[in-house]
Amino acid sequence: xxxxxxxxxxxxxxxxxxxxxxxxxxxxxxxxxxxxxxxxxxxxxxxxxxxxxxxxxxxxxxxxxxxxxxxxxxxxxxxxxxxxxxxxxxxxxxxxxxxxxxxxxxxxxxxxxxxxxxxxxxxxxxxxxxxxxxxxxxxxxxxxxxxxxxxxxxxxxxxxxxxxxxxxxxxxxxxxxxxxxxxxxxxxxxxxxxxxxxxxxxxxxxxxxxxxxxxx
Amino acid sequence: xxxxxxxxxxxxxxxxxxxxxxxxxxxxxxxxxxxxxxxxxxxxxxxxxxxxxxxxxxxxxxxxxxxxxxxxxxxxxxxxxxxxxxxxxxxxxxxxxxxxxxxxxxxxxxxxxxxxxxxxxxxxxxxxxxxxxxxxxxxxxxxxxxxxxxxxxxxxxxxxxxxxxxxxxxxxxxxxxxxxxxxxxxxxxxxxxxxxxxxxxxxxxxxxxxxxxxxxxxx
Numbered sequence: 001x002x003x004x005x006x007x008x009x010x011x012x013x014x015x016x017x018x019x020x021x022x023x024x025x026x027x028x029x030x031x032x033x034x035x036x037x038x039x040x041x042x043x044x045x046x047x048x049x050x051x052x053x054x055x056x057x058x059x060x061x062x063x064x065x066x067x068x069x070x071x072x073x074x075x076x077x078x079x080x081x082x083x084x085x086x087x088x089x090x091x092x093x094x095x096x097x098x099x100x101x102x103x104x105x106x107x108x109x110x111x112x113x114x115x116x117x118x119x120x121x122x123x124x125x126x127x128x129x130x131x132x133x134x135x136x137x138x139x140x141x142x143x144x145x146x147x148x149x150x151x152x153x154x155x156x157x158x159x160x161x162x163x164x165x166x167x168x169x170x171x172x173x174x175x176x177x178x179x180x181x182x183x184x185x186x187x188x189x190x191x192x193x194x195x196x197x198x199x200x201x202x203x204x205x206x207x208x209x210x211x212x213x214x215x216x
Numbered sequence: 217x218x219x220x221x222x223x224x225x226x227x228x229x230x231x232x233x234x235x236x237x238x239x240x241x242x243x244x245x246x247x248x249x250x251x252x253x254x255x256x257x258x259x260x261x262x263x264x265x266x267x268x269x270x271x272x273x274x275x276x277x278x279x280x281x282x283x284x285x286x287x288x289x290x291x292x293x294x295x296x297x298x299x300x301x302x303x304x305x306x307x308x309x310x311x312x313x314x315x316x317x318x319x320x321x322x323x324x325x326x327x328x329x330x331x332x333x334x335x336x337x338x339x340x341x342x343x344x345x346x347x348x349x350x351x352x353x354x355x356x357x358x359x360x361x362x363x364x365x366x367x368x369x370x371x372x373x374x375x376x377x378x379x380x381x382x383x384x385x386x387x388x389x390x391x392x393x394x395x396x397x398x399x400x401x402x403x404x405x406x407x408x409x410x411x412x413x414x415x416x417x418x419x420x421x422x423x424x425x426x427x428x429x430x431x432x433x434x435x
Contacts, residue, residue, distance in 0.1 A: 012290065017297040018328075024302060026326050030311035035349065038310070042236065042351030050240055050359055054366055061367045069375060128221065131229030139233060148232035148239040149225065155243060159250050163258075 046147035047154070048099040055092025062088065078181050086173035090166050098157050103150030110146050234347075237296045237354035244362060245289055252281030272388065283374060288365045295361025296354065303350045306332045310349040316342050 029035055045053075066081040110129040111120075120126060129149055133139040232239040256277050259270055302308040306317065306325040309332070317325050317336055324330045332338070338346060 012294075014297060016294050017301050020298055021301040021305070021307065022328060024307065027302075027308045028311055028314045029309070029349075032311075035310045035312075038352035038356070039348040040352070041355050042348055042353075045355045045359070046236060047240060047243060050355075050362065053359055054362055057363045058367045062371055065368075065371050065375070071375075129225050131226045131233070132222070133226070133229055133233075139229060142233075144236055144239070145229045145233045147236070148243075149228050151239065151243045152228065152246075155246050155250055158247070159254055162251060162254050 043143070046103070046144075047151040048096045048103065051092060051095040051099060055088055055095070058088045058092070059085065075185075079178055082177035082181060083170075083174045086177055087166075087170045089173055090169035094161050094165050094169070095158065098161055099151060099154045102154035102157060103147055106150040106153060107146050110142055110149070112140075112142065234351070235354070236351060237299075237358040240355070240358050240362070241289070241292050241296060244292065245285055248281065248285045248288055252277065252284065255281075280374065280377075283377060284370055287370050287373060288362070291365035291369060292358060292361035295364070296358045299353050299357025300350075303353050304332060305330050306336070308353065310345060313338070313342055313346050313349065 029038065062084050063081040066084050067077050069077055069080070072080070106129050109125055109127075111126040112130065112134055113127065116123050116126055127135065129146075130142070131139060131145060134142055134145070139145070232242075256274055259265060259273050259277060265273070305328065306314075309317070309325075313332070313336075314325075316338065317332070320337060322336055325332070325336075332346060333343075336342075336346075
């Protein structure tokens with residue numbers, strides 16, 4: 001994507017938000033609990049949590065988009081929804097775990113000089129990812145910095161896990177789900193066949209009964 | 217090692233040290249780019265796809281990536297900008313900050329062009345409260361934008377584009393359906409089931425029957 005495109009998108013976004021913001025009424029969040037919750041979100045929600053939220057909401061929306069895709073037949077709809085669910089589960093699991101792991105790894109090597117004591121192992125490595133602004137004392141809270149650096153690292157790790165874990169796990173889960181769907185469909189088909197046979201037998205028996213009653 | 221990494225570490229601290237929303241959007245865009253690149257590579261190195269089809273599929277996959285990235289960036293950035301504008305102008309505020317501004321008779325709060333940070337004359341304590349509220353709202357709006365983009369708009373738009381493109385794709389491939397190498401991916405049933413381009417690419421990963429799905433392998 002060129003910088004020109006990014007600038008155009010940013011301008012469009014600014015114009016849209018300017019118009020919408022002007023139309024939105026003034027809101028004051030008075031409740032103490034609500035304010036605490038918003039503060040908590042700002043402090044604690046980062047990329048792993050964001051990925052988890054996206055995964056959960058994806059499970060609530062994307063399979064239904066597949067199930068209502070009128071351009072394909074019913075069987076395909078079911079299987080594609082199963083595949084979507086498998087992909088979401090595999091992608092979310094890997095995404096959340098890799099992000100968490102990378103942030104944890106960055107955290108171990110982003111200490112402030114004041115946190116390093118005589119008992120700290122490998123002290124020379126502990127400030128590997130600590131920015132100069134934190135070493136000089138300007139930046140005191142490194143939480144967001146660690147999250148950001150860990151997320152960048154995780155993106156590169158995930159280019160590998162995408163092939164190594166996501167794709168095979170997706171395939172495995174899809175096959176499991178598809179087998180379940182086929183089992184259910186087979187049972188339904190069997191039941192339908194049985195019902196049809198029963199109805200045919202009943203239909204054949206009825207005229208005989210009528211004849212017998214007439215003779216009687 | 218440390219010297220080599222330091223410029224990047226300092227750049228991250230400067231740009232994302234106190235801006236979670238911005239980090240989520242930018243890493244999201246990079247994630248889309250990397251996952252799309254992975255899909256292109258997967259097609260390139262797949263021996264089961266004939267070269268002729270690769271020449272068709274690779275540009276289409278790049279076009280798909282463009283749609284994904286632009287829609288993600290446009291929607292998520294718009295939501296984030298909206299949230300920032302509402303909070304910075306004072307239209308949406310927490311109770312304590314609103315009370316402070318009212319008590320100090322600050323004019324034009326919530327009006328266009330007003331900026332709480334520069335014109336609100338906040339005390340250090342109020343400044344901290346305002347920044348905490350701003351950060352929380354930033355994450356909320358960015359997450360809402362990501363959900364709207366990744367889980368609703370993008371799958372629908374992509375399915376539509378893929379369905380239209382698929383007609384042309386099938387028409388182009390029809391004369392080569394007897395090719396044995398094609399049959400592993402596009403068997404007769406697959407044609408009847410009208411796979412989307414997205415599904416075909418997924419099929420190249422898993423080498424199983426082709427079904428359309430609303431999501432691609434997303435990082």
